[in-house]
């Protein structure tokens with residue numbers, strides 16, 4: 001079966017131009033393949049480069065070398081070489097990303113924040129999907145018409161998760177999607193991830209919660225082993 005994500009020879013070094021050009025080498029020559037139905041957990045100590053790798057998979061960071069190929073419309077697109085317009089298309093239909101914190105847009109109600117990716121994709125049941133997810137993630141209905149700016153940390157995270165799952169993305173990138181959640185809501189997110197895997201999605205995530213990791217991850221990927229001079 002073809003990999004949905006194929007990373008090869010990926011290196012990332014940050015150059016701090018405001019600090020005398022200091023260089024921080026995060027990883028070098030990193031290879032990773034993720035297949036449909038598989039969940040890979042990025043693992044390693046703080047500072048290992050887990051978030052940097054996850055962002056590189058979403059073309060948020062330009063790597064210093066290497067390739068990030070993702071399956072889009074039946075062919076592999078190299079995000080390190082793709083035009084901005086193509087990256088927008090890949091993000092619209094093929095790669096979903098749940099960041100740790102919701103980027104709140106003023107005055108946009110939670111229901112619209114969640115429904116937006118499905119509306120943009122032209123799904124006729126976008127609003128129904130958004131309602132179902134908000135209910136499933138236990139966001140009280142009285143909050144659906146309000147902008148999430150004033151929501152609690154956990155409520156904002158659940159709105160963010162709902163937005164990430166409103167479309168059946170073939171590839172899902174999850175940055176600590178349960179960090180601010182109580183046990184009951186953590187379990188809902190675990191079930192959403194398991195469902196995504198069951199329909200064939202390739203999932204890459206950072207999960208600090210050991211129990212969540214144990215339930216969803218098929219394998220751990222040690223990012224630190226690709227540090228320069230790593231043993």
Ligand SMILES: Nc1ncnc2c1ncn2[C@@H]1O[C@H](COP(=O)(O)OP(=O)(O)OP(=O)(O)O)[C@@H](O)[C@H]1O
Nearest residue numbers: 014016024026044045046047048049050051052053
């Ligand atoms: N935008 C940036 N500019 C400069 N250096 C950065 C930037 N982002 C990350 N780094 C550096 O890259 C290294 C890896 O950071 P990253 O956030 O990827 O680690 P992490 O494994 O996700 O850590 P944590 O578990 O603490 O979130 C760190 O040394 C960090 O200082």
